[in-house]
Amino acid sequence: MSEGEKFSASDFIYGLVVPVIVGLLIVAWKVYLPSALLGIDPSYTLNAILVDGFLEALMVIAIPMFFGLLWNKWAGGAAGFLLGSLYAVYWAVQYVSFGVDPTDVSLLGYIVSAMLIGYIAGALSKGSFSFKRMVISGIIAAIVAWAFYVAAGLLSTIPGTIESLDPYTVFITLTPRVLYGIIIPVIVKVFYWYGVIPRKA
Incomplete structure (x- = not known):
């Protein structure tokens, strides 16, 4: 593979790991946060x-x-x-x-x-x-x-x-x-x- 075709560790970190983490945080924000907040503030x-x-x-x-x-x-x-x-x-x-x-x-x-x-x-x-x-x-x-x-x-x-x-x-x-x-x-x-x-x- 040429230099431009090789994957580096940063490619996977910023191109795969970080987006997946952000996606999981977004889902968790909507799924888990509302019920947790209702436990703190029922209003x-x-x-x-x-x-x-x-x-x-x-x-x-x-x-x-x-x-x-x-x-x-x-x-x-x-x-x-x-x-x-x-x-x-x-x-x-x-x-x-x-x-x-x-x-x-x-x-x-x-x-x-x-x-x-x-x-x-x-x-x-x-x-x-x-x-x-x-x-x-x-x-x-x-x-x-x-x-x-x-x-x-x-x-x-x-x-x-x-x-x-x-x-x-x-x-x-x-x-x-x-x-x-x-x-x-x-x-x-x-x-x-x-x-x-x-x-x-």
Whole structure:
């Protein structure tokens, strides 16, 4: 075998072992964590934050913003559209099981907000890896996407969605998005330092 055809130990570690471990952690997160959290907090608050909330944060906030900042606005927007759509389908299925209209406008909020957060973050950063610019872009994208998410919730006819913009609702819906607007640029910066970028800087 030529040099390029030989497998190294790092190939197996990063190409096989690490992905398998990550896959197992994801499955364990969904299978075992909810019941463990219910034992600690029967009110389901911890589950709402660490299981349902974390899933939403990843799919409609973090990953689209990550691709927008690391790659470009089109990658961010596309990632947001795809992941937002998947998350909306997930909730549509939940709505059906609850006997609720699966075409409610609140589902559109997931798609539009995810698409916008990825696109705007990428469009405002314009490929720059300046931490300050990425943070500003991320926070602005987060706020705009939040506005669309909230608007869809306010227009929803389903009880239990966003019913008013009281301070508590604003805090629990906007704060995570703004935090990700700061956290994701840190992650992107680390990727940039290690040269793990899908484009030339």
